[in-house]
Amino acid sequence: MTHQSPTLSEAQKRELHETALRIVTPGKGILAADESVGSIAKRLAQVGVENTEENRRQYRQILFSADDRVSGCIGGIIFFHETLYQHSDAGIPFVKMIKDRGILVGIKVDKGVVPMAGTFGETTTQGLDGLSERCAQYKKDGAVFAKWRCVLKVSDTNPSKLAIAENANVLARYSSICQQHGIVPIIEPEILPDGDHDLKRSQYITEKVLTAVYKAMSEHHVYLEGSLLKPNMVTSGHSCPTKYSPEEVAMATVTALRRTVPPAVTGVAFLSGGQSEEEATVHLNAINNCPLAKPWILTFSFGRALQASALRAWRGHKENEKVATEQFIKKAEANSLACQGKYTGGDNNYSDAGQRSYGSCHAY
């Protein structure tokens, strides 16, 4: 660790940093439309639609035909490989439709989770083989950022030291390779909300995971200013009996990030991880209103939380397309407000989120 071998030139660094800034321009976030064929099957099944290539194309078309209103709300869209090469009904490549709206194109590059022997159901993520060549090709085909998802679980035994270290390392390798090709890596170390653990436990584990991630980034010489983080918000487990307010979630989340994410990281775009559309938006809003100093942009990278209503409105029927697209636009606009701390809509359970007091739940 004595001499620095050149990794990126000044020009390469500048390109990566500027791309990252554009994706998370204030008021904008990311639409995660990169569900694999297997994942999208579950979504389509819920609304009675057969999982065919044509249906997948039709569905993504609904999202990508959104009008100019989304240009101020969406900075980037993450694609799945198949989608990157599909076209609209009129024969326009999806990539072109997106770029014409001033939205940046991203690509999911991991190849899914694989189990690690000797652990209690823990995984790492594969996809490093030939990644350099794939990134070069994706850059030619219009992508300027990428995404790679690692998964950790909370249980009595998990996450183990091995799972934390292995996933941090693979995220760092992926990031390093992306940057060599002018592609901004979105780093996603998702800690699943499954379980009955409370907010404190989730915060503790998130802090340990993120510290390991950034140590690995340092070891692999990743240029932080040209990267983005996609973490879970800090929430209690799905089956935890205690319910927490948006302010408590926000305070725990921001505290964890302040303890672990270097200020040089350009932006943090949260995953929604099974939260409802409204819940995710209200939490994001509370996070942006948290009174602690936050040196990075805090925005969204939502899949389900941006698409659920659109999917339900569509149900596979062509005549519902416009209504479905409208649903998506509404969610995009809501989250655009939330990532600026200005969201005031919502049902009774979560209204007036911006006006609540943070005093009593200051997490030391």
Add this chain to the structure above:
Amino acid sequence: MTHQFPSLSPEQKKELSDIAQRMVAPGKGILAADESTGTMGKRFEKIKVENNEENRRSFRELLFSTDPSISNCVGGIILFHETLYQKSDSGKLFPQVIKDKGIVVGIKVDKGTAGLNGTDGETTTQGLDGLSERCAQYKKDGCDFAKWRCVLKISDSCPTSLAIAENANVLARYASICQQNGLVPIVEPEVLPDGNHDLLRCQYVTEKVLAAVYKALSDHHVYLEGTLLKPNMVTAGQSCAKKFTPQEVAMATVTALRRTVPASVPGICFLSGGQSEEDASLNLSAINQVPLNRPWKLTFSYGRALQASTLAAWQGKAANKAAAQEALCCRAKINGLAAKGEYKASGSADQASKQSLFTASYVY
């Protein structure tokens, strides 16, 4: 790394956080007056003063009985063990004299460096034995913070991963023990300026060292909000042919810190490391003007850079006391301004303040 065992209660955390905030209140920094007996001898040699206990007491009495307005610029003073139990001319114990001015009292707790076998002159720092009991006693005797200095050097083969890991680990152990006893740990991983390396190399090494330090602090469950960092500024080596401006030093320094120091660390108090008084002030002011988000306070923890003019004015003579105190107040005010980014070179800095205070391989 699954379950959190309680390390500090909310009350303990609040106490530590409050102390740290007081020390780095806006416009304030730290006076490092913790020179060991041997080191004080070197200072006295320059002004032909005998190194005995009375002279050491006399000089510290001069520093601590300065006009109370010095507390506008000094938030904390670090003492050496001997000094903690010495008294002013009026018979009051020094910690009390300092506290009466509203300044926080700190204590150097390390016991100097020790060689690492199998390296090219690299070291770790000792002092962990019985540290908990010593900290408890120091707290009773009026201290609220501690300091521990580790040293790394740059050469063709250094710093090695062993030196980086070992020093980071010992700093984390020290920090953990301090916090258990209500003392805020100042964490000092000094990268020496000896050598002919350029600014970029120093930045690279500083980033690697600090990344390791914060990983170790996380591993040892240290409460970051109740700590302070005392790093070197990022500068070229003392014998580097190329000279760099305060703005270049500032940009390299802030960039390195943004990539490694979590926002939850309340303050970063730079060591002066052999820079002249004037350079140390100009560089600190430039650091506070860097147009990048700086979520921590950026201030000073100066020894030589606050005392050089004072010593020169004193010359060991009682008749010079007032003039010497005036010199100290002057430097303190200047650094107070620098900590707010408001100090500009006036062109009227005197000879003493421009003199480099560099001593090769500086050891306390």
